Amino acid sequence: MSTTNEATVSSEQSLAALPAPSAALATEGVSAWFGDHKVLERVSLAFPLGEVTALIGPSGCGKSTYLRILNRMHEMIRGAALAGKVLLADQDIYDPSVRPAEVRKRIGMVFQKPNPFPAMTVYDNVASGLKLSGMKVADRDAVVEDSLRRAGLWNEVHNRLRSPGGALSGGQQQRLCIARSLAVNPDVLLMDEPCSALDPTSTRRIEDTIAELAGQVTIVIVTHNMQQAARVSRSCAFFLASEGSPGHIVEAGPTEQIFGDPHDARTADYVHGRFG
Structure with a gap:
């Protein structure tokens, strides 16, 4: 994977005002702790x-x-x-001048377990993304429809927009959460094992949605399903930790290489199911 060049950015500039870099998002030497426990060691990665x-x-x-x-x-x-550092548009999102709410508007998140607002209607679930982010739009109905279409859900719910989001199936609820994230038109969509709680049919529909979104938005997905990683991604990063050693990247590169001709024997062992 390529990396972005670090740029000095005036603290008065907002994320929205900055030009698009060669990578949508990148990290440089990221380490993380929970208390005294170090969980990540100097992770540098760029997302095309x-x-x-x-x-x-x-x-x-x-x-x-x-x-x-x-x-x-x-x-x-x-x-x-x-x-x-975590760089979006070549600016560190952890800079004190950058508001977390602005970051989360541009970098959305879909969680492992679908989390729509259960008593809120399908329509209001999608529109809530606009409200929570403070975005004002001229035609809310059009945004809701477009978001549901992009999430691959419109044909299934267009006659049920005033029904509770909690009445949808698990797979539909997950796509509703995707639509809610898409309503604010993010640059990046993060997905944390979005199919782990779903049946094979719902998983396939989520994967179809990811394929349709590719090119429109940059997607970073965590998955334990190696077949899924091979199907949906163009790039992969293999993380590993051991006793006394925090998580780090063993190898990163094109998915075809990671699965077909990895440079590290540990990568080959993992993607072929010999451990993990």
Whole structure:
């Protein structure tokens, strides 16, 4: 993977005012702690614009922690600490001049368990993304429809927009959460094992949605499903941790290489199911 060049940015500049870099998002030397426990060691990685990158590795190697660092959710945990840089549009999102709410508007998150507002209607679930981010739009109906279409859900719910979001199936709820994130038109969408609680049919629909979104938004997905990583991503990063050693990247590169001709024997062992 390529890396972005660090740029000095005036503290008065907002993220929205900055030109697009060669990578949508990048980290430089990111390390993380929970109290005295170090969970990540100097992770440097760049995510190409409009592509899907899969983060793979055994449980406990820091993948989900790293994902949460990418939109400033890590700092919400008591005792959490961070070193290094996370660059969006070549500006460090942890700079004191950058508001967390602005970061999370541009870098959305879809969690492992679908979390729509259960008593809120399908329509209001999607529109809530606009309200929470403070975005004003001329045609809210059009934004809701477009977001549901991009999430691959419109044809299934267009006659049920006033029904509770909690009445949808699990797979539909997850796509509703994707639509809610897309409503604010993010640059990056983070997905933390979005299919782990879903049946095979719902998983396929989520994967189809990811494929359709590729090119429109940069996607970073954490998955333990190696077949899924191979299907949906163009790039992969293999994380590993061991007793006494925090999570770190063993190898990163094009998905075809990681699965077909990895440089490190540990990568080959993991993607072929010999451990983890």
